[in-house]
Amino acid sequence: MEKIPTIKEIAKRLKVNASTVSRALHGHPSIGLVTTMRVNKVANELNYERNQTAIFFKQRKTFTIGVVLPDFSDAFFSSALSGIEDYASKKNYNVFVGQSLENPDKEKSILDTMKNHRLDGIIISISKNTTDYEVFNQLKKYNIPVVFFDRIPDMEDIHYSACNLQSGMLQAVDCLVEKGHRNIGLINGPLHLGASKERLAAYNKGLNNYSIAINTQLIVSSDLSADQNYRAMRQLLSLKERPTAVIAFNDYVARDAMSLMKKNDLVVNRDISFISFANSPIWSFMDNSPMASIEQFPQKQGVKAAEILFELIAGRNEETSSAPAFNQVIFDSSMVSHHGKRI
Amino acid sequence: MEKIPTIKEIAKRLKVNASTVSRALHGHPSIGLVTTMRVNKVANELNYERNQTAIFFKQRKTFTIGVVLPDFSDAFFSSALSGIEDYASKKNYNVFVGQSLENPDKEKSILDTMKNHRLDGIIISISKNTTDYEVFNQLKKYNIPVVFFDRIPDMEDIHYSACNLQSGMLQAVDCLVEKGHRNIGLINGPLHLGASKERLAAYNKGLNNYSIAINTQLIVSSDLSADQNYRAMRQLLSLKERPTAVIAFNDYVARDAMSLMKKNDLVVNRDISFISFANSPIWSFMDNSPMASIEQFPQKQGVKAAEILFELIAGRNEETSSAPAFNQVIFDSSMVSHHGKRI
DNA sequence: TTGTAGGCGTTATCAT
DNA sequence: ATGATAACGCCTACAA
Numbered sequence: 001m002e003k004i005p006t007i008k009e010i011a012k013r014l015k016v017n018a019s020t021v022s023r024a025l026h027g028h029p030s031i032g033l034v035t036t037m038r039v040n041k042v043a044n045e046l047n048y049e050r051n052q053t054a055i056f057f058k059q060r061k062t063f064t065i066g067v068v069l070p071d072f073s074d075a076f077f078s079s080a081l082s083g084i085e086d087y088a089s090k091k092n093y094n095v096f097v098g099q100s101l102e103n104p105d106k107e108k109s110i111l112d113t114m115k116n117h118r119l120d121g122i123i124i125s126i127s128k129n130t131t132d133y134e135v136f137n138q139l140k141k142y143n144i145p146v147v148f149f150d151r152i153p154d155m156e157d158i159h160y161s162a163c164n165l166q167s168g169m170l171q172a173v174d175c176l177v178e179k180g181h182r183n184i185g186l187i188n189g190p191l192h193l194g195a196s197k198e199r200l201a202a203y204n205k206g207l208n209n210y211s212i213a214i215n216t217q218l219i220v221s222s223d224l225s226a227d228q229n230y231r232a233m234r235q236l237l238s239l240k241e242r243p244t245a246v247i248a249f250n251d252y253v254a255r256d257a258m259s260l261m262k263k264n265d266l267v268v269n270r271d272i273s274f275i276s277f278a279n280s281p282i283w284s285f286m287d288n289s290p291m292a293s294i295e296q297f298p299q300k301q302g303v304k305a306a307e308i309l310f311e312l313i314a315g316r317n318e319e320t321s322s323a324p325a326f327n328q329v330i331f332d333s334s335m336v337s338h339h340g341k342r343i
Numbered sequence: 344m345e346k347i348p349t350i351k352e353i354a355k356r357l358k359v360n361a362s363t364v365s366r367a368l369h370g371h372p373s374i375g376l377v378t379t380m381r382v383n384k385v386a387n388e389l390n391y392e393r394n395q396t397a398i399f400f401k402q403r404k405t406f407t408i409g410v411v412l413p414d415f416s417d418a419f420f421s422s423a424l425s426g427i428e429d430y431a432s433k434k435n436y437n438v439f440v441g442q443s444l445e446n447p448d449k450e451k452s453i454l455d456t457m458k459n460h461r462l463d464g465i466i467i468s469i470s471k472n473t474t475d476y477e478v479f480n481q482l483k484k485y486n487i488p489v490v491f492f493d494r495i496p497d498m499e500d501i502h503y504s505a506c507n508l509q510s511g512m513l514q515a516v517d518c519l520v521e522k523g524h525r526n527i528g529l530i531n532g533p534l535h536l537g538a539s540k541e542r543l544a545a546y547n548k549g550l551n552n553y554s555i556a557i558n559t560q561l562i563v564s565s566d567l568s569a570d571q572n573y574r575a576m577r578q579l580l581s582l583k584e585r586p587t588a589v590i591a592f593n594d595y596v597a598r599d600a601m602s603l604m605k606k607n608d609l610v611v612n613r614d615i616s617f618i619s620f621a622n623s624p625i626w627s628f629m630d631n632s633p634m635a636s637i638e639q640f641p642q643k644q645g646v647k648a649a650e651i652l653f654e655l656i657a658g659r660n661e662e663t664s665s666a667p668a669f670n671q672v673i674f675d676s677s678m679v680s681h682h683g684k685r686i
Numbered sequence: 687t688t689g690t691a692g693g694c695g696t697t698a699t700c701a702t
Numbered sequence: 703a704t705g706a707t708a709a710c711g712c713c714t715a716c717a718a
Contacts, residue, residue, distance in 0.1 A: 004485060399699095
């Protein structure tokens with residue numbers, strides 16, 4: 001194992017001062033051309049690489065952002081991460097990641113670590129069970145900007161990029177009612193989630209637009225586990241007036257519900273039409289997918305979060321912005337039909 | 344913006360030496376109980392958090408690994424990332440990520456950055472077009488262990504975790520031949536990829552096992568773009584003796600090929616049976632998915648890569664291991680039928 | 687144009 | 703049990 005070359009080493013060999021080397025490597029104008037070239041030559045020979053850890057330490061800037069998401073293996077989050085990484089790398093920023101796996105303790109520890117690392121900023125989609133927001137105030141104290149993404153805590157004065165579920169839900173209801181459906185089921189998520197409340201409110205509003213009375217039996221919910229997804233669908237199937245259409249909390253819920261239909265010899269989108277909030281990019285190309293998806297554009301949302309974050313990072317450096325404008329961008333979700341996609 | 348508290352600040356307030364504070368915060372036994380408590384008290388009051396950038400710099404250790412993958416939005420890689428992150432976090436390591444997007448230049452620049460950051464180790468799945476392996480030698484010089492994952496460069500003396508495609512392919516051929524298929528098509532990827540060569544060799548071997556002559560017309564390839572996927576399938580459909588079964592390079596290829604079948608009023612798995620190498624975790628639950636998938640267990644592979652990497656990191660610290668054993672773990676891929684899964 | 691010196695926050699090694 | 707000091711690698715005012 002060779003010793004890793006440093007500026008000092010280069011300086012020693014050239015019998016010049018370390019600061020001269022430092023300046024030469026940066027192309028500082030005051031350093032003579034000959035010296036600069038000699039320095040670069042030796043640097044190349046030694047395979048010198050600057051030590052970022054030293055630079056971070058000195059400059060109190062890491063050129064690194066943190067991204068905390070519940071689960072990278074979820075297509076929704078991974079495509080967001082993909083967009084964020086791409087954006088950050090174009091800004092010459094690095095990306096540090098953590099996944100909470102819906103565990104608030106792990107989330108907290110990730111955020112603590114990121115705080116200790118003095119990251120320049122953080123994008124986070126909080127876990128389902130996060131109730132303690134103290135850590136976010138901490139981050140504010142440490143002057144580390146935070147942008148929330150998709151899953152927003154109930155706090156004021158925060159920056160976020162999220163998606164308005166109502167627009168997509170209304171489009172879905174419109175679409176179904178136009179096709180003649182009146183018994184529209186909703187398999188919702190756990191009601192303590194804001195996302196579930198939003199879906200329910202929009203569902204109610206949608207039916208209300210057509211003066212269709214709300215039938216509470218048609219509204220079931222699941223904790224999003226497979227078992228409960230099945231149970232919820234079973235509940236709908238057992239109704240006297242079985243729904244002719246179902247809107248599912250997300251694709252995974254739809255998948256399980258559709259599985260159950262098959263088990264009962266029912267055909268998806270013939271016996272019961274399905275629409276689900278989108279996670280999976282694959283379904284739009286499948287035959288027996290839901291009839292339509294309600295898209296939330298995770299990648300776009302992620303990139304927007306990154307945009308906001310980089311504005312904040314830039315603003316922080318300037319120290320000029322006295323008025324803390326809170327960037328709160330809300331995209332409209334949108335229903336996308338799966339008929340005749342792509343080919 | 345408050346000033347971020349440091350050890351010095353605590354020391355000043357308590358009128359003790361900084362080293363005392365440092366030791367107290369670490370629970371060093373030589374520090375008196377009273378002092379330790381006083382230090383902790385003030386540290387809490389000031390919301391002191393240790394500055395990792397300083398520690399990294401001083402200790403020449405970052406407790407951070409880098410993960411470089413072609414595309415986070417690909418389910419195969421994102422589930423690997425999920426496994427790696429989970430494993431690393433259990434070892435109290437942080438994860439730095441980069442996605443090459445199949446661009447060797449970007450890949451190189453990511454690796455350079457990681458080298459500059461003095462990461463403790465790197466897991467990488469190289470881009471399709473990477474031909475210059477010099478950077479990996481560089482990393483070796485910097486004593487940064489590298490474990491390759493799934494996409495392995497043609498180098499000696501490397502560590503990797505990969506997947507043997509042959510076993511799954513043979514199972515697929517077995518399965519199809521047993522069902523009476525003799526005309527089995529192969530939609531392969533670009534032939535310069537090792538992954539394509541492996542598939543082809545295994546395909547040939549599989550047919551050979553049954554003394555079925557290779558019909559080169561049944562072997563088509565695509566650069567994995569949608570257009571070429573369609574073209575490849577069109578080619579197969581236009582044959583006089585159209586295949587009764589098709590094995591596809593991966594799920595995305597299968598998706599497009601299956602789309603084309605639908606367009607031609609052919610029914611998947613009735614008119615032509617499909618088996619594809621797995622990317623998408625969703626398909627095993629769908630009705631009109633391929634008949635079976637050949638699983639490569641990305642998460643398991645990723646975790647194994649992480650295991651190898653952490654062994655290397657541990658070994659590097661000890662400086663004892665004189666014999667550089669190269670960990671090269673190869674999983675068997677395995678065909679998984681999609682009939683009656685999960686429910 | 688180049689050298690000198692000080693410091694970023696922490697910790698290890700002395701000494702007391 | 704605690705203090706003093708130096709060092710990690712780099713950068714930058716200031717001096718020359």
